[in-house]
Amino acid sequence: MPAGGFSVSPASLPGTEFEAKITAAVVVSCVMAATGGLIFGYDIGIAGGVTAMDDFLREFFPAVLEKKTRTREVKETTTSNYCKYDDQGLQLFTSSIYLAALVATLFASYTTRRLGRRLTMLVAGVLFTVGAILNGAARNLATLVAGRILLGCAVGFANQASRILSYTPYCNKIYYCI
Numbered sequence: 001m002p003a004g005g006f007s008v009s010p011a012s013l014p015g016t017e018f019e020a021k022i023t024a025a026v027v028v029s030c031v032m033a034a035t036g037g038l039i040f041g042y043d044i045g046i047a048g049g050v051t052a053m054d055d056f057l058r059e060f061f062p063a064v065l066e067k068k069t070r071t072r073e074v075k076e077t078t079t080s081n082y083c084k085y086d087d088q089g090l091q092l093f094t095s096s097i098y099l100a101a102l103v104a105t106l107f108a109s110y111t112t113r114r115l116g117r118r119l120t121m122l123v124a125g126v127l128f129t130v131g132a133i134l135n136g137a138a139r140n141l142a143t144l145v146a147g148r149i150l151l152g153c154a155v156g157f158a159n160q161a162s163r164i165l166s167y168t169p170y171c172n173k174i175y176y177c178i
Contacts, residue, residue, distance in 0.1 A: 032121065032162055043151070047094055060141055061090050089141050096145050100152025101159070108160035120161035128154035 050056050057065035064087045112120045127150050134147030 035158070035162070043097055043155070047097075051090060051094065060093070060138075060144060061087055063087060064090055092145055093141070093148060096148040097152035097155065100149040101156040102152075104153040104156025105160050106156075108157040111157065112161050117161045120157055124154045124157035124161065127151075127157065 131150030138144040
């Protein structure tokens, strides 16, 4: 059954066509491709939740916590949530991963061509692990942002190197869109 109200015939899809069955390698490739895309959504959810936590704000952004507490105590209905979280350091924390991912994607295409997808994904995994360790051990804003930049580089590399797979059950063929 076609999704979205329209159908595309498999012969009109761009890419190379391969006769194949669903194997463990295909499933792992699909999971890797999905994980490359899920990293962004996961980060949006985590960063949004963390920036609202009082303990996190007390440690890294005490001025934002003060604004948030003052607004809660006064019960100002005219103050927007955007005014409570108006801090350039907090904006740097939030946006650094996306800016780093944008820049890293440009370099990741070269790395993917030279080293291949597997090694590029391995580099992304190492960068992500180091970035997560830095963020977990951060005691100041500079370390926190450095960890976020490494996470952004990992996201950029992973999105560049992860395969885009499309499986059509009607003809039992897998299309690799490269």
